[in-house]
Amino acid sequence: MAVKKLWRCNVCNDVHYGVRAPTICPTCGAKNAFTLIDYPETMKVIIDRGDRLNEVDKLLGAWEAFAQGKPFKLNPDVEFVRTLAKGELENEKNHGLKYCPCRMTTGDFEADLNLICPCNFFIQPVYKETGECWCGLFVKRE
Amino acid sequence: MAEKGDRLIFFWGRECPHCAKLHPTVTELSNQLSKENGKGITELEVWHSEENAKLMRTYGDVLKVACKGSLGVPAFYNEKTKKALCGMNVTRDQLMAWAKE
Numbered sequence: 001m002a003v004k005k006l007w008r009c010n011v012c013n014d015v016h017y018g019v020r021a022p023t024i025c026p027t028c029g030a031k032n033a034f035t036l037i038d039y040p041e042t043m044k045v046i047i048d049r050g051d052r053l054n055e056v057d058k059l060l061g062a063w064e065a066f067a068q069g070k071p072f073k074l075n076p077d078v079e080f081v082r083t084l085a086k087g088e089l090e091n092e093k094n095h096g097l098k099y100c101p102c103r104m105t106t107g108d109f110e111a112d113l114n115l116i117c118p119c120n121f122f123i124q125p126v127y128k129e130t131g132e133c134w135c136g137l138f139v140k141r142e
Numbered sequence: 143m144a145e146k147g148d149r150l151i152f153f154w155g156r157e158c159p160h161c162a163k164l165h166p167t168v169t170e171l172s173n174q175l176s177k178e179n180g181k182g183i184t185e186l187e188v189w190h191s192e193e194n195a196k197l198m199r200t201y202g203d204v205l206k207v208a209c210k211g212s213l214g215v216p217a218f219y220n221e222k223t224k225k226a227l228c229g230m231n232v233t234r235d236q237l238m239a240w241a242k243e
Contacts, residue, residue, distance in 0.1 A: 080159050087157025091189065101157040102230075104188050104198055104213035115212060125210045126229070134214060136160070136230065 006042045007034040013045050054092075056085040063137070066118055072138045084137050088117055102135035146221075150181065150241050153198045153205075153217040155189045160230035161216045167234050175241055183241070188215060201226070 007021040008014070012028035021034030037045070053059050060074070060081065067073050075081050087101030097116050099105060105112045114120065121133035131140035152168050154161035172183035186194040198205065201219045208226035209217060217228040223243050227236055 083157065083159045083162075087155070087189075090157050094190070101155050101189065102160060102214055104153070104155070104195060104215060104217075106199060106202065106213060130231075134212075134229075135158070 006037050006039065008037045008042070008045060009033045010035055015042055015045060053098075054089060056082055056089070059085040059088065059098075063118065067138060071141055072133075073141050075132075075136055075139050081137060084117075084135055100135050100137075148181075149221045150175070150183045151197075151219045151221065152183050152185045153188050153194070153215055153219065154185060155215040156187055157189065158215050163230075164216050164232065167237070171234060171237055171241070183218075 002019040004018050007016040007018070009016075009025040009028065009030060011030040011033045012025060014025050014027040015037075016022055016034060021036075024031055025033050053062055063074050063081075084101060088098040091097065091099040091101060095105065097112075099112065099115045100117045100119060103115045103119075105115060117135075117137065119133070121127045121138060124134060126132065126134050127140075132138070150172075152172075154165070168183055168185070172185075176182035186197065188195045188198050198213065198217070198219075201224075202213055204224055204226045205213055205217050205219060205228060209228035214228055216230070216232065217226060218232065218237065218240060219226045220240055220243065225240060225243065227240050
């Protein structure tokens with residue numbers, strides 16, 4: 001598997017983590033502006049403005065935005081969705097990342113990155129069969 | 143109470159809504175099984191107990207197949223038959239058959 005690296009736009013300092021540098025910077029639109037950088041430089045370039053997705057309502061907002069214009073939507077059962085959000089925040093507090101509370105980590109950090117919500121549920125057999133992701137957070141639009 | 147290696151295990155997560163929904167069914171079935179043969183269902187919470195999570199992972203090969211890819215909850219593992227059930231759509235009838243096999 002190709003190794004992901006860190007890249008920095010030399011026009012606006014946008015940072016990208018991927019196998020290849022983006023041709024066009026999604027932030028400033030500059031062409032061929034990304035250069036390879038390392039982890040310590042990245043940590044210094046990123047400005048922590050204190051934004052955190054550490055509240056249920058903030059998570060719900062992010063999920064709504066994620067589903068916008070896509071063939072799936074957030075589950076209309078609000079209480080159900082809020083329970084999942086609380087579970088993810090609990091997992092972040094206890095296990096470091098917003099793992100799906102209806103999954104379970106394997107102990108292999110890289111493999112467990114696939115369990116961060118929203119996961120790539122499009123490829124899951126469950127989504128194909130039932131029209132819902134594993135935990136039911138996202139459901140197919142009718 | 144069943145001995146280790148002969149248990150019917152319900153792996154669940156405290157913040158998993160499907161686990162919460164299934165819980166009353168599991169409790170009722172466990173009570174019935176206990177009355178019938180003294181062997182109920184052992185409930186093990188996995189997100190707040192590393193010990194339980196480790197045990198779940200030891201049954202990972204079977205559970206991943208039942209969960210269609212990755213480990214998930216709610217999940218059921220029969221230590222005697224090494225058979226598993228997993229997911230939000232597990233029914234009481236399926237659980238009964240899994241427990242009595």
